[in-house]
Amino acid sequence: MVVYRQDRRRRLTLVLLVITSLVLISLDERGSGLVDSARSVAQDVISPLQRVVDSAIDPVADFFDSFGRADELEAENAQLRDANAKLQAEVDRGQDAVSENDRFRAIFDIPQIEDYDGIVATVETGSVDNFHRTWRIDKGSSDGIAVDMPVVIGGDVGAALVGRVQSVASNSAVIQRIDDRDFGAGAQLVQAGAPGPIGAVRGVASSSLLSFQLAGSSGAGTAIAKGDLVVTSGGAASIFPKGLSIGRVTRAVPATSAVAPETKLAPVVDLDSVDIVKILRPTAPTQ
């Protein structure tokens, strides 16, 4: 009898915990301010400790960050050696130093976007869980960052979208990467330098590539070529300004009568090696 009662009590405990969890999930899904506040406070409390631990494990972290990318780094080194040799040849030929500076600035500078000012932040850590792709940055609401602000870096095709602000604490924020499974944005194909049909970009759970699908009405009969650039479409309903580079098409799609053709995009920047980002803050109130 005693054992039976204890089993029943244990089951009751579990049932109560499950019910409490369901209530919390329901509150969070409805966008409760209480849950957001709890997350913000928790992040504020723990972020000083995280920074201490981050600095303590920095050499170990660098080692492990490079550990899984040995092939990639080797290829990168080869590319850099090639680039270095080319640059050295250019210098030897006495090319104009100003034009060279301009070229490097185009690649490395974080650009200015019209109607937005920028807040530069450092990426501190990557994803906490195994099902989402996020970064934690070292700036938060006290620096003017708010949820849904676009996050960009400089790329070889201008400003490149890398994510959006997902949650904010006073001195830190979480960025949802564009390759996160829950990410989505209005997008536009650019063909031969001219704006093409519009569609939508979404993250893919099983891949670092992005899914790009043209909108039914504008996409029918459109051929998509490998290497075509896809940019944000902007618009009043979008949180992203128009014209930010997102990715390049990796698989061509022939012109068919198929409604809403779909393809994959490779992000224009290597998202795994991003360490500095720019958060775009609207200078005018959003409509």
Added chain:
Amino acid sequence: MMRRVRLGLVILGAVLLQTTLFTHLRIDGVGPEVGLVCVLAVAYEEGADSGAIFGFAMGLAMDLFSPTPLGLLAMTYAITGYAVGVFQAGIVRSTPWIAPILGGVGGLFGGLVFIFVGALVGEQGYLSMASFKTILIAALFDALIAPLVFPVVRRAAREREVSGLRDWKALRAPRRNR
């Protein structure tokens, strides 16, 4: 009282490790679930009730730093803690491999609970082959870190003073490894 403080420190330590070291130390983009391994250790040490309650507390703490809905990890860890607690009551003989075995099997069970509960509450794309691959790698990772985590957590979960009530409980639960 001191035991609760120690278990609170275990939760804090697990959150810190998960949000710092294990954002770097990953295999194919997948890291271990330190919090879940701590829950497995407490459930194995203390049984289903404590496993469920500690699992809920640990999951809730992890939820605060995760993009998943608040309560999803709390429910996952509570159910896993309960299940491992029930399982440990049936273990006839302990083995030195219990930590990695429980880490792997518990990690796999916890991962499955996570994606099924996640899918039930409306998270997109949780029931996919990619998710199964992810939880498999995470479970292997959990098995690897379990021999390091179990001794620390078991020490934190241990009662220093054995009360009369505790003696009575110990008689009723002779499986407990202490």
